[in-house]
Every structure is written in C-alpha cells, then in structure tokens.
Amino acid sequence: QVQLVESGGGSVQAGGSLRLSCVASGLTSRTECMGWFRQGPGKEREGVASIDSDGTTSYADSVKGRFTISQDKAKSTLYLQMNSLNPDDTAMYYCAADRSLYRCMTAMEGIGVGDIDFWGQGTQVTVSS
DSSP states (O other), rough: OOEEEOOOOOOETOOOOEEEEEEEEEEOOTTOOOEEEEEOOOOOOOEEEEEETTTOOEEEEGTTTTTTEEEEETTEEEEEEOOOGGGGGGGGEEEEEEEEEHHHHHHHSSSSGGOOOOEEEEEEEEOOO
C-alpha cells in the first residue's frame, strides 16, 4: 500500500521560506515521477514542481527561481524548498507520485490532474502580506 505523508507547512510572512517534506512508502521502481501540486481557495489543483526517475526537474512558471524540488532516495523523501514566498503561494500543498512520466508531466500542465496515481493528504501553507 502506497502512503505519501507531507509535513512542513505552516504560516509565514511574505518573503519568508518553508521546506516541505513528503515521506513515501510502498512505492516501487515503477514510479517514474514525483511532484508537488497545490490548491488554493476556490482554485483548481495545479502542478508546482516535479522530478522524474533520472532527476530531471520541472517547475511551474510562477515558482521558477523561488522553489526547488529535490529527493533523498535513501530516505524515500521528497522535498520542496520554497523561498521568497508571497500571498499567492497560499494553498494546500500535495505530494504526488505516478508510474507514468507522461501522465505526471501533463498533470503539471493542468491536464488530467485527477488521474495521478497516488496523493498525500496535503499540508497547508499560508503566506501573509
């Protein structure tokens, strides 16, 4: 059984930083992609950052240069370092994993987000001005 457990969310003032963590269990070598998605109030869930099995990363334009995705395979942990946070970053952040790189990358573009294989329960990030 796959479990993705996020932590690290919280409240921060604009300009601040947070690091999210996602501890994964039950994933197999068939996992081709992991990523972070977010859903703000009244908004659809959107892709934030992804990393494939080769370590290639991808970012939403809105977070490029501010967020960094990384993983520690030995610890089965995915990270999202978020710097220069602003109120628009306020959202529930979800860790995700998929056995299809194509499905992962199209979800990052907003297509088929609901088709992603596995989701965490989410961690709330609130940025105040």
